[in-house]
Amino acid sequence: xxxxxxxxxxxxxxxxxxxxxxxxxxxxxxxxxxxxxxxxxxxxxxxxxxxxxxxxxxxxxxxxxxxxxxxxxxxxxxxxxxxxxxxxxxxxxxxxxxxxxxxxxxxxxxxxxxxxxxxxxxxxxxxxxxxxxxxxxxxxxxxxxxxxxxxxxxxxxxxxxxxxxxxxxxxxxxxxxxxxxxxxxxxxxxxxxxxxxxxxxxxxxxxxxxxxxxxxxxxxxxxxxxxxxxxxxxxxxxxxxxxxxxxxxxxxxxxxxxxxxxxxxxxxxxxxxxxxxxxxxxxxxxxxxxxxxxxxxxxxxxxxxxxxxxxxxxxxxxxxxxxxxxxxxxxxxxxxxxxxxxxxxxxxxxxxxxxxxxxxxxxxxxxxxxxxxxxxxxxxxxxxxxxxxxxxxxxxxxxxxxxxxxxxxxxxxxxxxxxxxxxxxxxxxxxxxxxxxxxxxxxxxxxxxxxxxxxxxxxxxxxxxxxxxxxxxxxxxxxxxxxxxxxxxxxxxxxxxxxxxxxxxxxxxxxxxxxxxxxxxxxxxxxxxxxxxxxxxxxxxxxxxx
Numbered sequence: 001x002x003x004x005x006x007x008x009x010x011x012x013x014x015x016x017x018x019x020x021x022x023x024x025x026x027x028x029x030x031x032x033x034x035x036x037x038x039x040x041x042x043x044x045x046x047x048x049x050x051x052x053x054x055x056x057x058x059x060x061x062x063x064x065x066x067x068x069x070x071x072x073x074x075x076x077x078x079x080x081x082x083x084x085x086x087x088x089x090x091x092x093x094x095x096x097x098x099x100x101x102x103x104x105x106x107x108x109x110x111x112x113x114x115x116x117x118x119x120x121x122x123x124x125x126x127x128x129x130x131x132x133x134x135x136x137x138x139x140x141x142x143x144x145x146x147x148x149x150x151x152x153x154x155x156x157x158x159x160x161x162x163x164x165x166x167x168x169x170x171x172x173x174x175x176x177x178x179x180x181x182x183x184x185x186x187x188x189x190x191x192x193x194x195x196x197x198x199x200x201x202x203x204x205x206x207x208x209x210x211x212x213x214x215x216x217x218x219x220x221x222x223x224x225x226x227x228x229x230x231x232x233x234x235x236x237x238x239x240x241x242x243x244x245x246x247x248x249x250x251x252x253x254x255x256x257x258x259x260x261x262x263x264x265x266x267x268x269x270x271x272x273x274x275x276x277x278x279x280x281x282x283x284x285x286x287x288x289x290x291x292x293x294x295x296x297x298x299x300x301x302x303x304x305x306x307x308x309x310x311x312x313x314x315x316x317x318x319x320x321x322x323x324x325x326x327x328x329x330x331x332x333x334x335x336x337x338x339x340x341x342x343x344x345x346x347x348x349x350x351x352x353x354x355x356x357x358x359x360x361x362x363x364x365x366x367x368x369x370x371x372x373x374x375x376x377x378x379x380x381x382x383x384x385x386x387x388x389x390x391x392x393x394x395x396x397x398x399x400x401x402x403x404x405x406x407x408x409x410x411x412x413x414x415x416x417x418x419x420x421x422x423x424x425x426x427x428x429x430x431x432x433x434x435x436x437x438x439x440x441x442x443x444x445x446x447x448x449x450x451x452x453x454x455x456x457x458x459x460x461x462x463x464x465x466x467x468x469x470x471x472x473x474x475x476x477x478x479x480x481x482x483x484x485x486x487x488x489x490x491x492x493x494x495x496x497x498x499x500x501x502x503x504x505x506x507x508x509x510x511x512x513x514x515x516x517x518x519x520x521x522x523x524x525x526x527x528x529x530x531x532x533x534x535x536x537x538x539x540x541x542x543x544x545x546x
Contacts, residue, residue, distance in 0.1 A: 004116060004282040007068045009321040021319055028318035029326025032075055035200045035312050036062070036327060037334055039357070041223070041342065042350045043078040044301065046143055047086035049095070051223055051342065052230045052335070053301050054078050059332045061291035061303030066324025068287035070280030071268040075309040075324050076291060080357050081263050082256070082302045084139045084393050089252055091158050096239035097249060102296045104253025105260060109289030112261055118281030124262055127370050127381040128400040130363050132259075135388025135396060137361035140354055147351035148182040150175025150220060160389050178220045178348040181209055185352025200312075202353050210344045223350075224343030232339045234298050255394045256292075256302050264288050264305035274314045308360075376407045439540060440467035445476045448484035457487040464495045464502070471536045475506030485518055496523040503528045505536035 036058050044054025058077035065076030089098045112118065139160065145167050146156055153170055157163050185205045192201030213220060223230070268279040284305075291303050313323050370381045380403055387396035435441065442463045444456055464470040480488065495502055502524050507515070512529065520529075530536040 004280065005113070005286050006070070006280060006283055007287065007321075008070055008072050008280065008283075009067055012072070012320050017320070017322075022322060024317035025320050025322040026326050028313050028316035029323040030330050031200075031316045032309055032313045032318070032323065033327040033330025033334070034203055036075070036077055036306075036309055036331055038200075038202045038206050038345075038350070038353055039306075039309070040078055040331070041345070042354050042357070043080060043083060045223075045227075045347070045350055046080075046083045046140060046354055047078075047301060048090045049086065049098075049301060050227050050230075052339070053299055055230075055331055055335050055339075056234065056298055057295050057300035057303050059328045059335065060298050060300050061295045062328035062331070063325055064291040064294060065264075065287050065303070065305065066321040066328070068283070068290055069321060069324075070283030070285075070287065071271060071305070071310075072277050072279070072320055073271045073275060073310055073313050073318050073323065074264070074268050074279070074284065074305045074321075075313050075327055076264075076288070076303050077306055077309065078301055079263060079304055079306050080140055080354075080361055081133070081136055081259055081304070083143070084136055084388075085252070085256060085259070086301055087143070088158065088392055088394075093245065093248065093252075096242070097245065097252075098301065099239050099296045100241060100245075100249040101252040101256060102292050102300075102302050104249050105256035105302060106253075106289045106292030106294075108253055108257035109261060109285050109292060111289075112257065113282040113285035113289065116282050118261075118265060118285050124258075124401075125377075125380060125404045127377040128384050128397075128404055129262065129266075130366050130370055131381045131384030131400060132388045132393060132396050134362050134364070134367050135385045136393065137358045137363075138389050140361070141358040144351040144354045144358070147221070147347040148178065148355065150178025150348060152221075175220060175348075177218045178346070181213070181218075181220060181346050181348040182352040182355070184209060185349045186356060189353065189356055202356075205352070206345055206349055209346060209349045210341075213346050214344050218346075221347045222343060223345045223347065226347060228343075230335075230339045230342050232336050236297055237299065238297065252394065255397055257289075258397060259393075260288055260292070260302060260304035261285055263307070267305035267307040267310050270307055271310050271314060274311065275319060376410075380404050380407065436541070438468035439471070440464065440469070441471045441473065443473040443476070447479050447481075448477050448488060449479070449481040453481075453484040453487035456484075457491040460488075460491050461494060464491075464500050465498065467500065469501045469503065469540050470495065471503045471505060471533070471540065473505050473533055473536075474511065475533075477511055478508070480511055480514055485514065489518060489520065489523075492520070492523045501528070501540075503530060503536045503540055505530045505533045507531075 037055070040054035040058040041051040042054070044051050044057070062075065062077045065074060069076070086098060089101055093101070142160060142163055146153070149167070151167070151170055151173055153166060153173075156166055188205040188208060189201035192199070192204045196204065212218070213222065264284055265281055268281070268284055271277065272279055288304060295301070295303060309327075313327070318324075367381070367385075370377050380400060383403055384396050384400035387399055440463045442460055446452065448456060460470070460472065492502055504524060507529065528539065530539060
């Protein structure tokens, strides 16, 4: 097996870098680094960890994803999709559990890439993606109400209903200054994004409102009053591994890997459309894996490709991974030289930024569109959404994948049944009224898999028993799964036992080889496996079988 690991940066370096484009990439990287600063801090705080962990993740993981990645323009770092997973992991297992779960996710992502499973993640149903994305948005929104209202209660329940119960009971303790800062953050961010294109509205809101809070000494919670100083250096920490928790870490790691893989490849695909490019999905997954293995050792949290920051990179002229590398170096510079000023950022200001993120993540238009579509898609959407909000994301994804698989099986079975009914109703596809006495023809129309195997087997048996010779046409059988193989061979065995000669026609090479490996020649001689229907008819007549 050849491992598909071919980073875009290496390919571009071999081809030669354009100096003019290089300057555009550097400028774009600086802009994206500034955009990433408030988001990295906000996502870390919302995840229940200290602010610098978000910056460290954007610096370390962002650099590695761009350096080793399979996309020209992907920007990596902490994202909103991971907020509730990290929050729940920290509550259940502490930072040590988050450390090992993230590393497990990194290993799984690398294995996804090594075994070329990048393409399989594309088959995750859209209703499932919209369901958990919308659910994550609702959860992020609900976690920000405490800071948005300036409530001082500690130990807010993790569950959705309990959380809102505490909010409603403590409405009398609202800090009006915090509410005003939250509202001002939302207004300034949205307005600035429309007027000033080059500078992110969130940065303008943070700078303006942090200065106002500092100058007028407003009584609101800040990053400094909640978390203390932000470190201006990296430190390596390896917690003690609890061997009794390995299965829990692996389970959480698998969910992080699935979610991270889906989001990173979705982001890369969106970016491809913007630049008319073509990312390397398996290389991208390996890069994501490397980033998630390395980042925890330096204090980072799970990371993936960020759609909003990637789109910002493209809009600002970034076209090579150099932009992503510069973005991480820009954040590193800010952390080292300006991190001490971040302690003055009001928590209500970060809450305002995350409320905007949650609204943008909600995909409410897509949500409504799916509800208006088929009942099957609506069931997947609502189940995943409700489990994400009221239970947890791990359960939601597990249930969503299982439910999607079951509903897919049901759809395939229904399609197979319709094909079978159509054939039975019309006495097979072609006119066989002039067939010799004792000769029957039956055509299998479509794949012979678990959803249709039993019905096909019963009909083949029914047609075969009435004749001396049965020609089974298999020109439309693209594949046979093990259930279909077992049912088919069992039926042929019964016909053979009743001295009924079976002739097969129109098999493709793959189906033919599978039948041979499973011993079809015990019941049907190789000479009675024909390429065409005409050949099978000639074989039946010439051998005086009928």
